[in-house]
Amino acid sequence: MERQSYSIVLSGEAGQGLQTIESLFIALLQKSGYHAFIAKELMSRVRGGNNTSEIRIASKRVQAFVDRIDLLIVLSKDGLDRLLDRIDENTLIIGEEDYIKSRKTDARLYPVNVKEQMEEIGSQLYTNTFFVGVLSTLFSCDENIARTLLSEQFSRKGESIVENNSKAFDFGKKAAEESNYHFSVKRDDSVKKMKAIKGFETIGIGALSGGCNFVASYPMSPATSVLVYLASHERSHSVLVEQAEDEIAAINMAIGAWYAGARAMVTTSGGGFALMTEGISLSGITETPVVVHLAQRPGPGTGLPTRTEQGDLNLALYAGHGDFPRVILAPGTWEDGVLLSHEAFEIADAYQVPVFILTDQYYLDGEGIMEKVDLSKLERTNHVVKSNASYKRYKITDSGISERAIPGQGKGFVCVDSDEHTEEGRITENAAVRQAMMDKRMRKLSAYKDIDPKIIGPKNYTTLVVGWGSPYGAIKEAVANLDDKGVAFGFFPQVYPLPSRTKEILEKAKHLILVENNASAQFGQLIRRDLGITFDTTILQYNGSPFSVEQLVARIGEVLA
Amino acid sequence: MKETRFDIKGDIAWCPGCGNFLLLQLLKESLDELDVDPTNVVISSGIGQAAKMPQYVNTSFFNGLHGRGLPVATAISLTNPELLVIAEGGDGDMYGEGGNHFLHTVRRNPNIVHLVHNNMVYGLTKGQASPTSPRGFKTPLQTEGVILEPLNPLALAITLGAGFVARTFVGNRELTKDVVKQAIAHKGYALVDIFDPCVSFNKVNTFAWYKEHSYVLGDDWDSSNKIQSLTKSMENDPFPLGVLYKNPEEQPSLAEMHPAYQEEDTPLFKRKRSVKDLTALMA
Numbered sequence: 050m051e052r053q054s055y056s057i058v059l060s061g062e063a064g065q066g067l068q069t070i071e072s073l074f075i076a077l078l079q080k081s082g083y084h085a086f087i088a089k090e091l092m093s094r095v096r097g098g099n100n101t102s103e104i105r106i107a108s109k110r111v112q113a114f115v116d117r118i119d120l121l122i123v124l125s126k127d128g129l130d131r132l133l134d135r136i137d138e139n140t141l142i143i144g145e146e147d148y149i150k151s152r153k154t155d156a157r158l159y160p161v162n163v164k165e166q167m168e169e170i171g172s173q174l175y176t177n178t179f180f181v182g183v184l185s186t187l188f189s190c191d192e193n194i195a196r197t198l199l200s201e202q203f204s205r206k207g208e209s210i211v212e213n214n215s216k217a218f219d220f221g222k223k224a225a226e227e228s229n230y231h232f233s234v235k236r237d238d239s240v241k242k243m244k245a246i247k248g249f250e251t252i253g254i255g256a257l258s259g260g261c262n263f264v265a266s267y268p269m270s271p272a273t274s275v276l277v278y279l280a281s282h283e284r285s286h287s288v289l290v291e292q293a294e295d296e297i298a299a300i301n302m303a304i305g306a307w308y309a310g311a312r313a314m315v316t317t318s319g320g321g322f323a324l325m326t327e328g329i330s331l332s333g334i335t336e337t338p339v340v341v342h343l344a345q346r347p348g349p350g351t352g353l354p355t356r357t358e359q360g361d362l363n364l365a366l367y368a369g370h371g372d373f374p375r376v377i378l379a380p381g382t383w384e385d386g387v388l389l390s391h392e393a394f395e396i397a398d399a400y401q402v403p404v405f406i407l408t409d410q411y412y413l414d415g416e417g418i419m420e421k422v423d424l425s426k427l428e429r430t431n432h433v434v435k436s437n438a439s440y441k442r443y444k445i446t447d448s449g450i451s452e453r454a455i456p457g458q459g460k461g462f463v464c465v466d467s468d469e470h471t472e473e474g475r476i477t478e479n480a481a482v483r484q485a486m487m488d489k490r491m492r493k494l495s496a497y498k499d500i501d502p503k504i505i506g507p508k509n510y511t512t513l514v515v516g517w518g519s520p521y522g523a524i525k526e527a528v529a530n531l532d533d534k535g536v537a538f539g540f541f542p543q544v545y546p547l548p549s550r551t552k553e554i555l556e557k558a559k560h561l562i563l564v565e566n567n568a569s570a571q572f573g574q575l576i577r578r579d580l581g582i583t584f585d586t587t588i589l590q591y592n593g594s595p596f597s598v599e600q601l602v603a604r605i606g607e608v609l610a
Numbered sequence: 611m612k613e614t615r616f617d618i619k620g621d622i623a624w625c626p627g628c629g630n631f632l633l634l635q636l637l638k639e640s641l642d643e644l645d646v647d648p649t650n651v652v653i654s655s656g657i658g659q660a661a662k663m664p665q666y667v668n669t670s671f672f673n674g675l676h677g678r679g680l681p682v683a684t685a686i687s688l689t690n691p692e693l694l695v696i697a698e699g700g701d702g703d704m705y706g707e708g709g710n711h712f713l714h715t716v717r718r719n720p721n722i723v724h725l726v727h728n729n730m731v732y733g734l735t736k737g738q739a740s741p742t743s744p745r746g747f748k749t750p751l752q753t754e755g756v757i758l759e760p761l762n763p764l765a766l767a768i769t770l771g772a773g774f775v776a777r778t779f780v781g782n783r784e785l786t787k788d789v790v791k792q793a794i795a796h797k798g799y800a801l802v803d804i805f806d807p808c809v810s811f812n813k814v815n816t817f818a819w820y821k822e823h824s825y826v827l828g829d830d831w832d833s834s835n836k837i838q839s840l841t842k843s844m845e846n847d848p849f850p851l852g853v854l855y856k857n858p859e860e861q862p863s864l865a866e867m868h869p870a871y872q873e874e875d876t877p878l879f880k881r882k883r884s885v886k887d888l889t890a891l892m893a
Binding site: 254265291299301309424468 | 620623648649650652654657662664665668669670671672673674675678680681682683684685686688689690692693710711713714868869870871872873874877878879880881883885887888889890891892893
């Protein structure tokens with residue numbers, strides 16, 4: 050049977066090496082010409098517990114989680130427990146017999162004696178490769194590519210390890226061939242020219258593309274992956290990565306680095322960012338650019354450390370005491386991740402403001418396939434000037450933007466103050482100067498060019514579903530599935546300031562639906578605050594999970610009915 | 611008063627008689643005598659009376675948040691190792707609010723000079739206890755006297771691996787200039803704790819008190835023995851002044867140890883990413 054897409058779920062324990070199968074498999078799918086997406090759901094455990102990954106294989110671009118499970122691979126004895134409500138008679142379950150029969154389901158079962166076969170090879174560690182063999186065969190992936198990827202993956206561990214993995218692959222292939230099951234998805238040859246990518250990599254690549262050469266951060270899930278990605282490029286791409294003693298040090302280092310001429314970033318999550326808020330205010334008054342990657346996870350407090358939510362828009366929006374301008378961007382697609390992260394550095398440098406990149410666990414830990422971006426063609430403007438002897442860091446200008454020099458580069462002094470200051474950067478309490486400086490700072494974005502919202506679907510919509518950030522893929526797919534000629538999806542890569550076209554876009558619809566992965570419709574609050582527009586329907590979720598396509602089809606469908 | 615290239619005219623916000631005036635002059639003279647180019651100096655400071663220092667020196671400065679002078683200084687030095695970076699503030703700023711940064715900055719060994727004005731009291735907030743206030747010190751807040759053990763910055767810095775640890779008293783002009791100059795010459799992190807009386811809020815630890823309760827280490831003092839220096843740093847009545855510890859072996863600075871600087875010496879801010887490097891990211 051040929052279908053538009055299939056959903057495979059791998060269910061196992063932390064520490065079993067699921068990550069290895071997934072990354073290898075998605076590369077295989079890409080090279081075989083399939084569109085694919087992986088969503089990961091993790092427990093806050095280093096070992097044990099139950100982690101699942103959903104792999105979607107599709108004939109068209111896909112970047113969304115579905116509830117439905119077509120093929121379930123069970124890798125541990127508790128692997129079925131949390132998935133029972135997603136299994137029905139159409140699900141095929143593959144795994145060790147006692148694992149797949151540990152709970153009664155309506156599914157079709159295909160037991161495989163993996164343990165025994167892996168013992169033959171010498172280690173249960175090869176189980177992952179066994180299942181690559183199973184999946185590769187069930188989906189008719191290119192076997193030669195699979196073998197090449199495997200040997201690349203394991204070659205540094207020695208020839209015997211490569212050979213054992215090859216044997217494990219053969220066992221898996223044989224098991225699949227003997228099963229009489231087969232899944233067929235239409236291929237798209239253009240995918241072969243694309244790139245298999247992880248969510249966090251898009252932020253790291255965009256940052257490096259945008260000139261990021263300094264990162265200071267304190268590890269915190271789910272933001273750490275970006276820090277680790279950049280650390281792996283310290284030598285190859287001249288980026289200095291410093292693990293700070295706390296988030297307060299991190300943001301102050303990033304600001305200090307920009308002051309001295311670097312393009313710096315912090316990557317953190319809500320709790321860590323909360324500690325940085327005074328630093329954001331420092332960026333505001335000193336007019337030192339800074340880029341913050343804020344990887345959201347459910348709060349308040351420690352919340353659900355390894356799950357997903359879009360609950361920190363208000364935190365980014367209101368962080369820091371006093372009034373000063375800022376920009377908040379939020380990627381939906383992988384391409385957005387690269388381009389907006391690049392753009393964040395350009396905006397920060399041009400307007401001397403803090404710029405946020407808002408992501409979340411679902412986006413960062415996800416994997417997929419993206420169109421390659423020609424990074425050499427992206428615009429890069431260095432706004433730093435050489436100072437002369439009469440240089441004034443805070444010269445009052447019409448645009449509000451004063452030329453930014455860096456210390457040691459020119460005959461002038463770069464005097465920067467977190468106290469209210471004169472044009473020269475010296476402390477003042479003069480009321481007129483204070484007001485002039487506030488006005489100057491507040492008009493800095495007057496020449497800023499918005500990143501426009503995207504309308505996906507009919508231009509003459511009567512209903513508009515509005516979203517931002519990681520639910521992009523699920524909303525897009527749900528709206529497409531509903532196939533209603535009056536319904537379009539309005540996506541906002543620039544969340545703040547609200548793009549100037551927002552009002553016009555929203556007012557065109559008779560019915561406005563808002564979809565957000567949080568409890569209080571934070572983007573909706575912002576739109577009401579700034580434009581006085583309220584949504585007719587608000588679809589929210591805040592249980593730690595991303596929206597599934599089915600949930601959105603049902604909840605949006607209900608409104609349309 | 612001797613004129614220097616670091617002088618700048620303008621109103622100074624300190625109380626008359628404040629020890630900071632002395633230190634300001636000594637710092638400017640030290641920099642001038644070392645023939646430092648004023649455009650090549652950055653002073654990073656936090657908040658407090660001491661942290662106002664850069665306002666009165668003719669150099670670049672980053673006068674940031676309370677307690678945060680060190681992370682800013684570290685990053686400036688990493689971004690442009692060619693600058694002379696001084697982090698300056700008071701005992702409350704550097705040892706209290708910024709205490710965590712103090713610990714970890716010492717461990718990092720950035721190439722910066724750390725000047726801490728130690729008056730054993732909070733001046734800007736009008737007279738509360740500081741981390742270095744002695745037990746029993748009465749304030750409007752510690753009404754029956756301080757009940758906490760005072761922090762010993764010198765012993766802390768030595769145990770954390772600092773390569774240069776010194777203490778001076780602004781009343782001793784020659785010693786202060788000598789120690790500050792040595793700190794500037796030192797490669798890596800250098801701590802100078804400076805006894806600097808607050809004339810408004812500390813009526814106990816006055817000019818006369820510091821003079822009476824301190825002594826200058828003799829010429830025969832061997833500053834290269836870490837354990838001996840640690841023992842010396844524990845002495846508190848009288849307090850020893852001078853370079854208590856200097857690691858005889860030059861240690862690599864933070865920038866030198868960072869992978870990004872092991873590939874090339876060019877300051878970070880001067881580097882450009884090649885098209886080839888960019889393209890590699892999308893391979």
